[in-house]
Amino acid sequence: MSNPVAFILAGGVGKRLSLLTRFRAKPAVPFAGRYRIIDFTLTNCFRSGIDDVFILTQYIARSLIRHIGIGKPWDLDRRKGGVHILHPRLGFQAADWYQGTADAIFQNVPVLEELDSEHILILSGDHVYHMDYREFMQFHLASGKPASVAAVTVPRSMCSEFGIVTAERDGTISRFEEKPKQSESNLASMGIYIFEKEFLLRTLKKLHTRFENLDFGRHVFPHLVSRRHVAAYRFPGYWLDIGTLKGYYRASLDLLSTRPRLRFRHDGIPVLTVPDDSPPLVVTKTGRIARSLVCNGCVIEGEVVSSIVSPNVTIKRGAVVENSIIFHDCVIESGARVRNAIIDKMVTVGRNTSVGFGDQSVPNQLQPLYLDFGITLIGIKTRIPAGVRIGTNCLVCGSPADDSMHQHDMGDGESAIAESITL
Amino acid sequence: MILAGGTGRELSVLTQHRAKTALPFGGRYRIIDFCLSNCVHSGFHDIAVLAQYNPKSLIDHIKMGKPWDLDRKNSGVYILQPTHHGEMAQWYLGTGDALYQNIDVIRSSNADLVLVLSGDQVYGMDYRRMVVHHRSMGKPVTIAYKEVSPSQRSRFGMIRCSRRGLVTAFQEKPSSSPFRFASLGIYLFDREFLIDYLRPERVDIVFDIIMPMLTRRRVAGYEFDGYWEDIGSVMSYYRASRRLLRNRSIITDRAWPIYTRGAELPPASFSRDSVVMDSIIADGCSVRGTVRGSILFPGVRIAAGATVENSIIFSFASIGNDAVVGTSIIDKEVRVGAGAQIGERAHTGEPDIYRIEGIHRTRGRGITVVGKAARIAAGVGVPRGAVVEARTVVDMRRIR
Numbered sequence: 100m101s102n103p104v105a106f107i108l109a110g111g112v113g114k115r116l117s118l119l120t121r122f123r124a125k126p127a128v129p130f131a132g133r134y135r136i137i138d139f140t141l142t143n144c145f146r147s148g149i150d151d152v153f154i155l156t157q158y159i160a161r162s163l164i165r166h167i168g169i170g171k172p173w174d175l176d177r178r179k180g181g182v183h184i185l186h187p188r189l190g191f192q193a194a195d196w197y198q199g200t201a202d203a204i205f206q207n208v209p210v211l212e213e214l215d216s217e218h219i220l221i222l223s224g225d226h227v228y229h230m231d232y233r234e235f236m237q238f239h240l241a242s243g244k245p246a247s248v249a250a251v252t253v254p255r256s257m258c259s260e261f262g263i264v265t266a267e268r269d270g271t272i273s274r275f276e277e278k279p280k281q282s283e284s285n286l287a288s289m290g291i292y293i294f295e296k297e298f299l300l301r302t303l304k305k306l307h308t309r310f311e312n313l314d315f316g317r318h319v320f321p322h323l324v325s326r327r328h329v330a331a332y333r334f335p336g337y338w339l340d341i342g343t344l345k346g347y348y349r350a351s352l353d354l355l356s357t358r359p360r361l362r363f364r365h366d367g368i369p370v371l372t373v374p375d376d377s378p379p380l381v382v383t384k385t386g387r388i389a390r391s392l393v394c395n396g397c398v399i400e401g402e403v404v405s406s407i408v409s410p411n412v413t414i415k416r417g418a419v420v421e422n423s424i425i426f427h428d429c430v431i432e433s434g435a436r437v438r439n440a441i442i443d444k445m446v447t448v449g450r451n452t453s454v455g456f457g458d459q460s461v462p463n464q465l466q467p468l469y470l471d472f473g474i475t476l477i478g479i480k481t482r483i484p485a486g487v488r489i490g491t492n493c494l495v496c497g498s499p500a501d502d503s504m505h506q507h508d509m510g511d512g513e514s515a516i517a518e519s520i521t522l
Numbered sequence: 523m524i525l526a527g528g529t530g531r532e533l534s535v536l537t538q539h540r541a542k543t544a545l546p547f548g549g550r551y552r553i554i555d556f557c558l559s560n561c562v563h564s565g566f567h568d569i570a571v572l573a574q575y576n577p578k579s580l581i582d583h584i585k586m587g588k589p590w591d592l593d594r595k596n597s598g599v600y601i602l603q604p605t606h607h608g609e610m611a612q613w614y615l616g617t618g619d620a621l622y623q624n625i626d627v628i629r630s631s632n633a634d635l636v637l638v639l640s641g642d643q644v645y646g647m648d649y650r651r652m653v654v655h656h657r658s659m660g661k662p663v664t665i666a667y668k669e670v671s672p673s674q675r676s677r678f679g680m681i682r683c684s685r686r687g688l689v690t691a692f693q694e695k696p697s698s699s700p701f702r703f704a705s706l707g708i709y710l711f712d713r714e715f716l717i718d719y720l721r722p723e724r725v726d727i728v729f730d731i732i733m734p735m736l737t738r739r740r741v742a743g744y745e746f747d748g749y750w751e752d753i754g755s756v757m758s759y760y761r762a763s764r765r766l767l768r769n770r771s772i773i774t775d776r777a778w779p780i781y782t783r784g785a786e787l788p789p790a791s792f793s794r795d796s797v798v799m800d801s802i803i804a805d806g807c808s809v810r811g812t813v814r815g816s817i818l819f820p821g822v823r824i825a826a827g828a829t830v831e832n833s834i835i836f837s838f839a840s841i842g843n844d845a846v847v848g849t850s851i852i853d854k855e856v857r858v859g860a861g862a863q864i865g866e867r868a869h870t871g872e873p874d875i876y877r878i879e880g881i882h883r884t885r886g887r888g889i890t891v892v893g894k895a896a897r898i899a900a901g902v903g904v905p906r907g908a909v910v911e912a913r914t915v916v917d918m919r920r921i922r
Contacts, residue, residue, distance in 0.1 A: 364788075382798045387797075393803075395805050
């Protein structure tokens, strides 16, 4: 049995993450302080001994590509194999932007055809979980089917957000419904598949003429399930699909609970990411940290409570940060109060400014569907001046040149977005 | 050429299982990281580390030199240990001998200067400035020096420097000295000169190479006034670490970052009841108790109710519930049981812990040192100033 080759779908826009994905692809969104979401999937590839990893990018891939580099942290800097980025391209064989998950694979059929491997593992760059794909592979081989889907049980209330599968006793999937309003089963597809390569090539070539934006969940699996070609592998562990801002915030704060569902080490293997050259964390005589995760390079002179702080953040004397997630290289000036906020990289919060205090029931006016749960989101490189008050469910984003745009207080649900930025 | 062969005997059990240059410092670094980072920031990419004492720890740390970008095609970092050359086979007998035994390495280089460094100092220095000074002085050797207070002078090689920048006298560790400047053990040589001058009998750089040249006025001095700490003894190590809490610039200067081999560890985590202040804490630590005035290396666990004060705790040590650690250096992977007391004053009537093999009383001034992977059982008191050897199991049942 040859090792499968992994294809990681990393091109999604991730619109429901609002400003966090305005300037970066979802897999490159920071998570748990020092990691990016895709680190978990790449670590799983390392764990599972996968030698070839293809990453399909599309939406703003710069920070993602820089993060992955030559794949060194995951031992993917290989002479043979290793990590490859597949970005949509024009070329001799007609190609276009990736129109759907399966279309992205289809447009890379020549890459698949060249591979020696008999099996293709299709992964998503948006998930947080620890999984040994070799166990999934063993299941796949034992099932005798040409395709397998990894699946987890989810609460019934959330079935409408996933592809729901109904599996028979031997694992054969008898039904596959994409985001059903109601369903008998609560077994959700994780968007993680193993295919026999030749079978996948045949299927994609056949289906791509029928569907313009070929998608695994909406087109490929319903087609294959109706022919009883697919088996379901029940994954027993914790799995998180970072879909919405609310989900992101909740999953982050869950890391601070006394028994977090996600561990940073699994089967003796830590989560692997790009090494960080920052000095250790410094807590000064005036600093206080409780119930938090704080990274290297931070200088804590103020108070940090129930928060996650990424590397190289400075929290000045008298500042208080609570129930918040602060990304890399931010400065919270003295006397500032930040509560229930997600603050993207390189943000400055001015002296005595308050962020995130207000009536949580007032949804954001610009993005009421994504931002209605009582946090304020500050976009990358925003500079918030001293002495202002910013309420809850606010969106703020502006480059330093646009300072003048938020010189004044902001009520709950209001937004201040620089003119140059479209949401 | 980085001299990294010292035994570090005055560092007690801290160098029992590691080279002095591989000693952890500053929460996540090893001492040699400072030297290596200075080299790469100064554009030196051809580096030999001359090691002979407990080299494994050093080799594991440096490996191919990747963290310092020294895994290069045509240069990089090499660890040179004493080897057999036909009939000649011996340990490095001294600093000059270490250079002599590797004279072929110096010969095969096409650089025109050789920088000789000590791997056991903590400092940030741009060697390019020293090179510029060396070239302008036109002497075959330049020594870096720094002013030190009179009380410190007996620890160093003290030099006198003339108005024209020449070194005119050198006293090695004098009991007292009228000279203000300490040699930093950083030498820059013209390569051709060094090759000619090295001889089997010139065993020591200071006595056999520098001193004979002084009378011929061939040694220039270069004053360095930045941060510089020599880690010679438990006391100097402890003090340098504690000073780092006041002045962190050596590790926090973003224009001169110190590179090291990083651990793959999650962010430091703090519980609801943790109390942390005036401390440096590396990633992977889990703090549930109280930490004050201390440095915690990666992966240290401080259990609920435990108190750590004015102490330095190396990687992956764990301090049990309600244990107390004060004015101590706790080496890697030490386990301190619940309620144990380390570095507190001994009460009369306590069983005599010094009857356990592997525990010594020191002449030192009250710093308790617990060696690598020692185990201190629950409730045991290790009094102030005691030294516990690596892997010792300290359990009161052994002496009752």
